[in-house]
Amino acid sequence: FFFDCAMPRAHVGEVTAALIHAVYHDTFINNDDLTEATVQYGGELVEYKVYMPQTFRQIRTMHGIRKDDFCEEWSLEDNQEMSKGAGRSGSLFLRSRNSQYILKSLLKPEVKVVTTMLQPYSYYLQQNGSSLLSRMYAMFSVGKTVYLVQGNIANTQHIRGVKPRIYDLKGRVPKTGKFMREHDPDKVFKDNDTDHHFEMDSSKLQNLMQQVISDTTFLASRGVLDYSLLVAVASKPHGPPVYTDSRSSFHREFGGVVQEGPYPKVYFIGIIDMLTAWTPAKKIANFCKTTLWDESELSTVNPEYYATRFLDYMHQLWVPTGMQPNVPPFLLPSPKPTDFEKKPKQPKPPKDSYPGPYYGYAPPPMPPPMPYAPPPMAPPVVYSPPATPKKSKFGKKSKNPSPEFYPIPYTPMSAPVSPIVY
Numbered sequence: 001f002f003f004d005c006a007m008p009r010a011h012v013g014e015v016t017a018a019l020i021h022a023v024y025h026d027t028f029i030n031n032d033d034l035t036e037a038t039v040q041y042g043g044e045l046v047e048y049k050v051y052m053p054q055t056f057r058q059i060r061t062m063h064g065i066r067k068d069d070f071c072e073e074w075s076l077e078d079n080q081e082m083s084k085g086a087g088r089s090g091s092l093f094l095r096s097r098n099s100q101y102i103l104k105s106l107l108k109p110e111v112k113v114v115t116t117m118l119q120p121y122s123y124y125l126q127q128n129g130s131s132l133l134s135r136m137y138a139m140f141s142v143g144k145t146v147y148l149v150q151g152n153i154a155n156t157q158h159i160r161g162v163k164p165r166i167y168d169l170k171g172r173v174p175k176t177g178k179f180m181r182e183h184d185p186d187k188v189f190k191d192n193d194t195d196h197h198f199e200m201d202s203s204k205l206q207n208l209m210q211q212v213i214s215d216t217t218f219l220a221s222r223g224v225l226d227y228s229l230l231v232a233v234a235s236k237p238h239g240p241p242v243y244t245d246s247r248s249s250f251h252r253e254f255g256g257v258v259q260e261g262p263y264p265k266v267y268f269i270g271i272i273d274m275l276t277a278w279t280p281a282k283k284i285a286n287f288c289k290t291t292l293w294d295e296s297e298l299s300t301v302n303p304e305y306y307a308t309r310f311l312d313y314m315h316q317l318w319v320p321t322g323m324q325p326n327v328p329p330f331l332l333p334s335p336k337p338t339d340f341e342k343k344p345k346q347p348k349p350p351k352d353s354y355p356g357p358y359y360g361y362a363p364p365p366m367p368p369p370m371p372y373a374p375p376p377m378a379p380p381v382v383y384s385p386p387a388t389p390k391k392s393k394f395g396k397k398s399k400n401p402s403p404e405f406y407p408i409p410y411t412p413m414s415a416p417v418s419p420i421v422y
Contacts, residue, residue: 003087010079012094015103015142017041018048019149020071023060023142026053051111051139051146055118060137062125064245070137073097101137106146110275114139114148117222129247130207132215132229132271153270158242158254164234164268167194170226171313187397194317196352198231200259200267202320207249208257208269212314215271221308226276226299229269230315232256236264263319278303297393 021039029035032052038045060070073096082092085104094103106114114136125131135151156164167189174192200208212229219227221361234256241253256268276282285300295301296309 011142012076012082014041015094015147016074016076016080018046018140018142019138020074020101020149022048022050022053023138024067024071026050026057029053046142049141051115051141052118055122055323056136056138059122059125059135062122063135063137063247065137070101075101089409095152099152099155100157102150102152104148104150106139106148106275108146109277109279110148111139111146113224113275113277114276117224120218120222124339128211128214130211130249132211132248132250132269133218133274134270134272153230153272154268155255156232156234156268157238159243159266160236162237164232165189167231167233168228168272169194169231169313170228171310172299173294191313197319198233198267198317199261199319199321199323200257204257205318205320206261208318209315211250212271213311216307216310219271219274220303223278223303224276225278225282225301225303225306227271227274227310229310230272232268234266234268236266259321267297364420 006154017039018041022037025037029050029061032054035050035053036047037050038047040046060067076097080092080094083107084104085091085093091107092105096102113286118136121133123136125133134153136148137151138149140147154164154166156162169191172191215330220224236258241258244252244255246252246255250267250269254266256266259265259267282300286295286298286302289298289300295305300308
């Protein structure tokens with residue numbers, strides 16, 4: 001089902017009808033329980049389920065989304081169809097009327113990530129109005145398929161007629177043979193297609209880097225990996241600026257960040273694809289893949305390492321206006337050969353060259369004995385036992401409902417670019 005290129009038109013109508021009905025009537029739900037409901041469409045009843053309606057309603061209210069405007073945005077024409085995304089998951093996507101929102105089909109592990117992370121995510125957005133994390137506004141299911149409604153980061157409705165160039169950046173070193181490939185400009189550019197830096201005014205760049213550090217720290221604390229920074233670059237339109245009522249300072253002028261200069265442009269920036277968790281299956285995949293590739297070439301890595309590598313690449317990629325970096329921003333592939341490449345074999349001596357028990361091969365000479373010296377004693381380590389979680393009367397660990405997270409200090413792994421001075 002997930003690998004169909006398009007869905008029947010009637011099914012798209014059922015999905016949007018269920019979404020409008022769920023959002024319009026969610027004021028009668030005062031909890032986050034999985035709620036079942038029905039809606040009339042095409043003379044038939046369509047059954048659907050709503051996930052965590054109260055928390056999603058709080059997020060929509062937090063961002064000033066009116067119920068009538070949201071439902072009107074999803075009142076689509078009958079000829080709309082879902083399209084398959086470019087990712088390997090085969091998810092289906094559908095844009096709203098003015099491309100303000102995107103509806104995406106989810107896999108079962110992604111549904112678990114959303115339900116687990118949603119309440120801390122909502123609290124984090126309350127404390128960080130300028131967060132770059134993609135906004136999630138509703139989640140529901142029709143049949144066996146679960147759908148998530150998100151805000152469209154690359155929403156260019158305020159600069160119509162200008163087609164942006166979109167980059168999907170992770171900071172992962174491309175594997176051998178995947179460097180600077182020929183690319184279709186109508187598609188999304190990846191790390192190995194990016195051969196230039198992104199310039200921004202120093203004050204704006206400092207705020208951007210601080211926000212990226214905060215967001216990646218939150219994602220790492222929730223055990224999330226494989227996210228990326230979406231950057232859509234469009235030419236700034238002529239005429240007076242258009243300001244939006246967004247809570248984020250990075251989405252106010254024309255819906256993005258304006259960069260003045262000889263060729264003024266607008267950046268649309270956000271963190272997407274944050275629905276992959278560090279599960280036991282991912283740990284096994286990491287163990288198997290690291291036997292073939294270096295961790296710098298993988299996306300399935302420890303969340304803390306992924307966040308550090310991601311931040312390190314962002315500091316290389318974004319530079320203040322007028323700065324001349326001394327290295328290119330693109331990531332070079334690993335120079336070491338992979339295990340798929342055959343290594344040259346050493347020539348073997350004749351079989352009868354040595355008449356010993358090693359079948360023609362002389363044993364290697366023994367190294368001279370080394371004088372024994374005991375290793376230096378390490379200083380004693382003071383052990384502090386971890387805090388024991390409270391247990392309920394049933395003997396199970398109590399779940400902590402507080403949305404706190406534990407920040408991870410950011411330390412750049414390397415500094416190939418001269419430090420940025422603000």
